[in-house]
Amino acid sequence: MMAVKYELIKKSNECNARLGRLHTPHGIVETPIFMPVGTKATVKTMTPEELKEIGAQIILSNTYHLYLRPGHDLVEEAGGLHKFMNWDKPILTDSGGFQVFSLGDLRKITEEGVEFRSHLDGSKHFISPEKSIEIQNSLGADIIMAFDECPPYPSDRDYVKKSLERTTRWAKRCKDAHKNPETQALFGIVQGGMYKDLREQSAKEIIDLDFPGYAIGGLSVGEPKEIMYEVLDYTAPLLPEDKPRYLMGVGSPNYLFEGVIRGIDMFDCVLPTRIARNGTVLTSHGRLVVRNAEYARDFSPLDPECDCYACKNYTRAYIRHLFKANEILAARLATIHNLYFLLKLMENIRKAIKEDRLLEYREEFYKKYGYIK
């Protein structure tokens, strides 16, 4: 019995988009889906009930942060991450690799793993593939990720090849270390940078290890969007049709559309929640900086076409006032709106796939949002 099973419902007649269902120990996720990020065991500013109300089906939490604080042993003692944070729907944890590699001078990579210093207190730590899985087993998420290396952009071919081969060896070690395959699904991650043959090599090696799901890593690392689309064009079709496909760290509306059209099922990104806390919201007519003076006396909602809690009950003028006054409710309302906006977008995308009019919907959305002038 596998922890997570992907059910393919429908393939688009227009493109590589697909409609599916992810069966997990904590319920079913309709795909394609966007996963809000709850880095430190909380989706910033939100309660679990509010997340459910806006349609969140699955959230992502970060192994690196929870390992450092409060510690995975404490979370395990609390009964696991679901119980600790009071979220009874599916959770995905990343491997910690991305955060550790982002530490720059504070980390050192060897075949064995990565030595690093905590960004909190400078204390020394070591995370190996085995350690990452040990932490993720303690946290108890429904989906856990293999410990991989994500090369920066640009990286030369030689480095990317060596890196992806190590990622394969690490993936094997992760699989061997995984203690709960019946309750937690370990996803493999395909690397290979922006090189077609290396993506093919990585996909083959990782798929050979037979994981219940696959992620495409190493994208959205600073490359032009055309390159990302091109990599997706040739990488997504390499992945088995009967397993879910997850594009890591991507969440702007155009990336969601383009990813889905190329056959991706799962996305996550901190962007919508991060910009919300700084006073920027996504609307059907593009981004809007509600902090700006021009909205001081604007008594219309953030997005007149949105029916989220924030838009139904508050004006731009009020939310701007809250931002200027540094009130917590400002971040709450903007976060609710931004996440609702993306979750609603994914719902509309699923509907459009069902009705074979995704390309038309994309055109319409892009024009209104301002992607197409």
Add this chain to the structure above:
Amino acid sequence: MMAVKYELIKKSNECNARLGRLHTPHGIVETPIFMPVGTKATVKTMTPEELKEIGAQIILSNTYHLYLRPGHDLVEEAGGLHKFMNWDKPILTDSGGFQVFSLGDLRKITEEGVEFRSHLDGSKHFISPEKSIEIQNSLGADIIMAFDECPPYPSDRDYVKKSLERTTRWAKRCKDAHKNPETQALFGIVQGGMYKDLREQSAKEIIDLDFPGYAIGGLSVGEPKEIMYEVLDYTAPLLPEDKPRYLMGVGSPNYLFEGVIRGIDMFDCVLPTRIARNGTVLTSHGRLVVRNAEYARDFSPLDPECDCYACKNYTRAYIRHLFKANEILAARLATIHNLYFLLKLMENIRKAIKEDRLLEYREEFYKKYGYIK
């Protein structure tokens, strides 16, 4: 037709406590009541729906802050404070006097009013009794307060006498300036410091002006609690029985009990929300600093006897983690709990008055809370 009417339901057989109902343009308030403070048109961290869920019947907002930002003209343009902040139950606004007098060197008092510099940008402003009422008329709260002077503690008798007499002259000017007596009830404020004869003089002068409600000002300004109780002992009985009585700036559990027992109907205080944001919660066994290391692995609720949202769903360990990680949900959960704790306390106090067992309930509460060792 007066904006606010007090209905006396029952007088305690044991003490001066009374059960009543305040009829306002935005609904009925069961008294005695504690009013959460929403300084800048938001009770920090909370939505209006959450406030209703924990039993808030009326909230207080601050004229000084709203005058400076976003400006009372903007709030009026938005349709008034209720509409601006999406709160459809009663609101009380203070006069701005207390904040302005607290500015110290930044303000200068004359018979005409108070000149002061904004704590935000140093800009110069002038608030007179007429200006305070003009602002409060724009905000549109159900209950508005006369512009008074609140002398510090200790103050000499001569100063307090001169000050209370000016407060009376200002109260008359406030009454004359008030434009909406049919939709907003203007309360008078009794001053007189810690001097019995001056309290008597102030009460007589203010009551002669015939307001629909009366506040006792100038308490909880640093005096020992025995002195506050003594002042209440002789001041509360001076106020007419058919009008509501409001003790300003008081909200710790013992002050609520002692105020009610002496005949007070309304209270407000920023303390429960302020200490919540710093990680301190009120529990049936006294204050608890949930930030402290001793709660790191404590998987019990903030207060095992509380049935608020925070206590029903989260552990001390989780909430401590949120505080250590500077997560907004920490302040939200602690605020919900602290306000619920005080609102529930007031509900229990009303029940105890009804059943003539308030003194017994006080004894029981004080023992458990730790006021009595």
